[in-house]
Structures are given as structure tokens and as C-alpha cells.
Amino acid sequence: MARDIDELCYSGPPICFQFDTRAMKRISTLVLPLLIAASLTACKSKQNEAQDAAKDAPASTAQAPAEPGATAPAAPAAPATAAAPGAKFDLQSVPVTDKALPPFPYLATPTGLPEEHMTTTKDVEFDRVFVLAGEELRPVEGKVQKRIFNLYSLKWSALAAHRNYEAALKALGATRVDKVDPRDEQFIQRNGGNESAMLKKMGVDSLDSLEDPEVPGFEQWLIRTPSTNIWLTFSLKNGEVRILTVEEKAMQQQVQALPAAKLSSALKQDGHVALYLNFDTDSQVIRPDSLPAVDEVVKLMQGEPALKLRVEGHTDATGDAAHNRKLSLARAESVVQAITAKNISAQRLTAAGKGPDQPLADNGTEAGKAKNRRVELVRV
Template identity: 40%
Template sequence: MQAWLKVGCTVAFVGVLALSGCKKKHDAAAPASDQAAAPAAASPAPAAASAAAPAAARFDIANVPMSTAELPPFPYIDWPSGLIDGHKFVKSSEFDRIYVIAGSQLLPVEGRYENRHFMNSDAKLSDLAAQRNYEAVIKALGGVKVSTMLPTNPAMLAQNNNDLGDLVVNKLRAAMSPDSYDYYLIRKPEGNVWIGLLVGGGYTQIITVTEGQMKTVVGLVKADDMQKALDEKGHIALYLNFDTDKAAIRQDDQPVIDEIGKLLDKAPTLKLSIDGHTDNVGDEKHNQQLSKKRAEAVAAALIAKGVDKSRVRAEGFGASKPIADNASEEGRGKNRRVELVRVAA
């Protein structure tokens, strides 16, 4: 029985899967449902479909060409047709941090996320057929394979304190034990899409992340509210929208800096420790350093506004002082914070 996968307005056969296009096209090379098929081009074929990311010691996203394909709605690729709901396993989040393999690097990516997997036998596919057909669909959407290293490689493990379990389960989010870890990048002017294709052991897993910023759900804390919290508790948590693995103050966080400046103007004897905190995802030492740099960035922004440098100091605690459970994205979001702490006179 022929399995189908629809991702667009009409259907083009690619072995057992299908992708978006404007005409129907049959693949005569796939006589059986578990037969791996050569990729068939969508119409029109995107320029990036057959490109390959150059091998390099350090991954450079600029070397990956932009896709000209029109992407279907998130998560872009459907389940194989005939796969019943009871055989579909999926986790999703409007915002999360996932790690991908790009070149020989382990990179954190944040944005909208979906992680789905299924047993290949339930879709009447062999492991190879599932892999080949998904490869064809991803490439037809302009995806370029960017991974050049397996997580078991010593160089990759060294980036994660040689902890393979943490790398595979917590960072790469592998559901089982795949034989292949292939990561693709679809570069679009409106944002990057990362797709992980993990196949082996009788199952297929598709991990999709559309890069983007978390929608702010916490209102701006005013200077008076900061003062009240400092008077009552001695500290207050603030949430700034730092870019992934970065410490630069973003323009949309300038209002927060302005309110801290107002707080210090109104209380000329107040001294603050600016404490940076992260969640527990990633290397412990790196998180501590990142949290310190973010705290230092806040302090530097205040000093640039005219605050005396003797009134602010920066500390970084990494993930050592969580205020919520790191097992959920909601909890991790609460732990990624900058705290203002009153310093005793």
C-alpha cells in the first residue's frame, strides 16, 4: 500500500512521502511501500534543494544558501499517510531551547518546537525507506544537511563534558537510539528552520525548530515596584530577552534598564548586586560564565546611563540557584533571570 505525506497545496510523489508543489509527479522507482526513492523535485525546484553545506572546523551559517521554496505551515512536513493517531508520538512547545549539530558544533537553537516520532513498521516503511524519503522532502523545501559529526564522536562529546546521555536525551532530545543523526537547515529571510532527522532501530524521529523569540508574557516592572520588592524581600527577579547564548542588551530590553536607572536615581544610597542566572541546560561552567556576562552587561548599561560604578556589581550563578523546576520549559524560563539584590550599606 502506498503511503503518502502531504505538506502543501497539492501532492507530488516522492517514494512513500509527498511534498508541496503545483503538479503531480509519480516516482516509478518505488514499486513497493518500503522501497527507498530518489528525491523528486518540487515544481519549481528550489535553488537550495541540492546544495551541501561546506565542511569546516567551525560552522558558518552564511555558507548555507537561502531557500526559495514556499514553506507550508509549521511543522512543514506531515505524517505518512495511513499512520493512525495511536501510532503518532509528538511533543511540542511554542518556545523551547533545542540543540542541533551544525558542522562539528553543538549549537543551541530557540524557538517554536515540535518533536515527533513513529515506528516505521506502523507506516509500512523500512528504516532506509523512511530516511531516504524524508531526506527528499526536506531537500525539496530548501533544506541543506549541515551536520558532519555524530554525538558519539569524541570531539562532540568534549563539547558536553563527555556526558553522552545528557547530550542525546536532554539536548538532542532523541526518543530512542537512532543510527543516524542528520540535521538540516532551511534558511529563509524571515527566519531559520532547523530539522533533525533521526532514523534507526525501527523508528523515525523528526525534530523541527523555527527560530524565534519568546513572546513576552511578563509586564514591565516599574521602578516603584522594584523598590517595594527590595524593601520587602531584598531582591527582585527581572526577565530580559537575551539572544541565545549571548549577553548583549537588546533594544527591546532598554525600558527595563531605564526603570533600574530611575530606581537608583530615586534612592541615591542604594547599592545593587546584579545577579545573573540560567536554567540547567548546557555546560555548567559555560552557564556560569554566560550568567556573569549578562549581569555585567546590565551593570555596564547602567553605568553608561550615568550610574556610579561603585553602586552596582555583577555576579553570575549559572543554574546553581533555581527558583522553579527545570524539568519544564515554564520552569526553565523562570530560572533564566537577572536579579537585583540590595547590598547592605
């Protein structure tokens, strides 16, 4: 069918120009070329705008397939990877102090506080404590002391306590090294997921939830000396100031392995003998320095093939009794496993956990507690 209307369109957005054929016959042959040229110019302009918009589009916008032979645009450079949270702390980043230090525990009792109001809750020559270094929970070993006093005894506010200790520590050349709040959820998840257990390993037990940024509630300080590192923890809880001091040092070996012959003699005479083995804090892992004592038990059982033993774990009275019984059993089982690993039949050994139930000495003194923390071999 003949059409009276001819359409002229381009392959972009629908822009059309319509011409009446009968009318066109009356238009000058010079005017028609000008109209066609104008329409083509408009099409070209639209195409250029579309191309410019495509160039300005974000990198994430989907791109049309490239024409054959075209060069693909270069991919944007990947951003630099940030340091992983909890990265290992650089001890060398802390300057060594040039101050003359007072004796351990380095911080005196505050002026005006009666000595009896400063309570020492822990004072041992060697233990392991976890400190907050940067964003790392770092185990350190050495001499440990923890002291507590009540803010009311000095009529101090929490802010006054913070500023007093901050000034005193800086005067000793200490550097504050905590870079994350120990109550931070991600920090807790990176370190076992149990806030209470983690704080216990840090020796702070629990912390106040303070909103004042001038009173952080927890501060980890470090004094580096030419010979050792001294970690000092300042924390607040229920109106109390808590100061924990750890002076890093190696343990001085004081317990020697009892020879197999003496073990045998004691078992024949008394029916039992105590071993003083070292374990990781609140753990059943036997420390390497106690393995020679385990080797003497192996020699004993190799020399007496008919001997059967019950290995009993004992603790002091510190902490929850039920937890201590469970821990003492786990330690006894570790000793059994260490012995049977040396080709001693498991049929000759049993494990038992006595916890704090059978003390040998007064749990009110550190010396008594040390005597109560033992593993006993009992002839069966």
C-alpha cells in the same frame, strides 16, 4: 707555436670540424667551400631547433633576457577566482512552495509509531537555532520543536528513515539546502573550531559517522512560503531519528519593563526583585528588547544615591550545572556593565552567579523553566 690542426666551431653546443692543413692543400679549391657551407648550415639548424624548443617551453621556465628593443611576451591571464567557501546563502535561490501545508511542526508522527515512542525534547515559542544553508552557518529565530524516536520502534533501517523523510519533505515543497557536511574540518574551523559547541548551536548535539552515501546522517531542508521560512533538520545518532523544526517569526514581546518606582517598592518590601531579561542563547549578551528594563534600574539608582545592589544571575536546570553557574555570573556581570555605562558608580554594584541552585518553580515544565531564568536585584 704553429698548429697543424685548425678548429672551426660555433657558439652553441660543442660541434667542431677539424681539418689537417697539409691535407687541405691537396683538396680541390671547389670542394673546400662546399664543406664550409655544410658546416654553417648544420650550425644554423641547431640554432633554429634551440629557438623552437624555447618557444615550446612552459611559462614557468626561466626566460633568457630579451635583446634590446625586443617586445616582452604577454603574461598569461590569471584564472577566475572561485567563490569563497562559506559564502552567504542566497535565500531567493529557493523557490516558494505552492503546496498546502499542515500545521506546525508540519511532519506527522510516522504511521505505526506509538505517540509515546516519539519524544519531544524541545518545544518553545521563540529561540535561536543555527541552520546549515549552503556552506553558511546561518542563525534563525522563531518557534522551535525537536522530536526524537528510535529506529527500532518501526523496525526501520537508517536508509528507510532517510528515504521516508526525503519523500515527505519533497511533497511539502521543501528544498534540501546543505552543501557541506557539518563534520567537515574546514567548515568547523570557519565556525569557531569547536565541533561540539557548533553542533549544539545547531540543535543536533552530535552525529553518526555513516559511510553509506545514501544515508547522509544530516540533512537541512527549507520550505519557503509567502509569509515565512521553515527550516527542518533531519539527523541520525545512535539509532535515533531526530527532527528539528524552526518556523521563522519575530518574538512577541510579553515582558514589560518594571518601572523604577515599583522596583523601589519591591526592594523595600522584600529586599529583592526579579527581572526577566532576554539574552542571546547560551550567551551573556543582553538583547535590545531588554534594555528598557535596564534603563529603569538606572533610574532607580539615580533616584536613590545611597542604594547598593547585588545583581544575581539565575538559570533553569537544563544542561550542566557548573556551566550554568558560569553563564549566570557572566549575565549578571553584563547587567552591571550596562548600568555602570550610564554613569552609575561601580562601587554600588556587585555580580553573582547562582545558576540553577535557587529555582522559583518546577524545572520539569517549560513555564517553570521560564520563571527560573531570571536576574534578581538584591538590596545590600
